[in-house]
Amino acid sequence: MVSCENSLKRSKSYIFGFDKLVEGGFPDGSSILVNGSPGAGKTIFSLQYLVNGAINDNEKGIYFTFEEKKEALFLQAKQFGWDLEDLEKEGRLKIISIGINLVDKYSVSDMAEIIHDFDAKRVVVDSITTLSFLVDNTLDYSSFNIRANCLLFKLIDRFKKISGLNLLLISQKDAPSTNFAEFICDGLLEFSSESLGGNYSRNLSIKKMRNTKNDSDLHPIEICDEGIKIHTFF
Numbered sequence: 001m002v003s004c005e006n007s008l009k010r011s012k013s014y015i016f017g018f019d020k021l022v023e024g025g026f027p028d029g030s031s032i033l034v035n036g037s038p039g040a041g042k043t044i045f046s047l048q049y050l051v052n053g054a055i056n057d058n059e060k061g062i063y064f065t066f067e068e069k070k071e072a073l074f075l076q077a078k079q080f081g082w083d084l085e086d087l088e089k090e091g092r093l094k095i096i097s098i099g100i101n102l103v104d105k106y107s108v109s110d111m112a113e114i115i116h117d118f119d120a121k122r123v124v125v126d127s128i129t130t131l132s133f134l135v136d137n138t139l140d141y142s143s144f145n146i147r148a149n150c151l152l153f154k155l156i157d158r159f160k161k162i163s164g165l166n167l168l169l170i171s172q173k174d175a176p177s178t179n180f181a182e183f184i185c186d187g188l189l190e191f192s193s194e195s196l197g198g199n200y201s202r203n204l205s206i207k208k209m210r211n212t213k214n215d216s217d218l219h220p221i222e223i224c225d226e227g228i229k230i231h232t233f234f
């Protein structure tokens with residue numbers, strides 16, 4: 001259990017059970033890898049971080065998705081009572097869906113310019129696994145990996161120059177760029193989903209959080225009508 005808070009400014013998720021595991025929130029200006037298996041709750045957690053930031057802290061957020069259509073995200077969010085269309089109309093949120101046919105039209109610099117112009121404080125990239133398709137995929141495996149890692153390094157370096165920005169990077173467990181991302185990011189959240197004979201049990205563990213005495217236990221995740229909850233037993 002982690003209780004004392006140090007003096008760093010923190011970006012709160014306001015997600016049930018989460019902030020107390022990381023001394024009150026992510027250290028301002030962090031890059032956090034949200035890693036895990038399919039269906040484990042990575043998208044819902046990240047979306048909720050943006051929605052809560054817009055509502056509670058009046059912080060603008062951008063969700064870049066290479067995975068889902070905007071309408072699909074609107075629909076998923078509605079199930080938890082989050083009206084993304086309204087938040088967009090109010091200028092508090094931007095959802096940018098980049099289809100596979102558009103992938104090479106968005107460079108890291110284009111994305112950074114959008115973040116800067118919108119004055120976003122919270123950004124999600126869903127996911128760095130699909131982002132790697134920006135790399136020429138006709139390359140052989142090892143050249144592809146090197147180029148994908150360089151792209152990720154460039155993205156983090158470029159985004160970190162935007163003052164006070166908190167970045168969540170979603171990745172698929174064991175994907176080629178995940179290993180590298182695990183140690184260059186400031187924080188690593190691991191979402192898992194285990195089959196228990198028909199039912200699935202989801203868990204979260206915080207593998208690292210720079211500048212933070214983080215809790216590293218395995219915590220059950222519940223996905224309910226209000227979104228995601230992290231159970232902590234304390």
Ligand SMILES: Nc1ncnc2c1ncn2[C@@H]1O[C@H](COP(=O)(O)OP(=O)(O)OP(=O)(O)O)[C@@H](O)[C@H]1O
Pocket residue numbers: 036037038039040041042043044045067079080191223224225
């Ligand atoms: N309204 C809901 N109530 C309860 N559980 C839900 C609800 N909506 C979605 N889920 C659960 O959440 C899961 C999806 O969560 P999420 O999209 O965050 O996963 P993910 O880790 O991003 O997966 P992927 O790697 O496939 O993108 C679904 O598979 C479903 O089990």
Ligand SMILES: [Mg+2]
Pocket residue numbers: 042043044067126
């Ligand atoms: Mg997802």
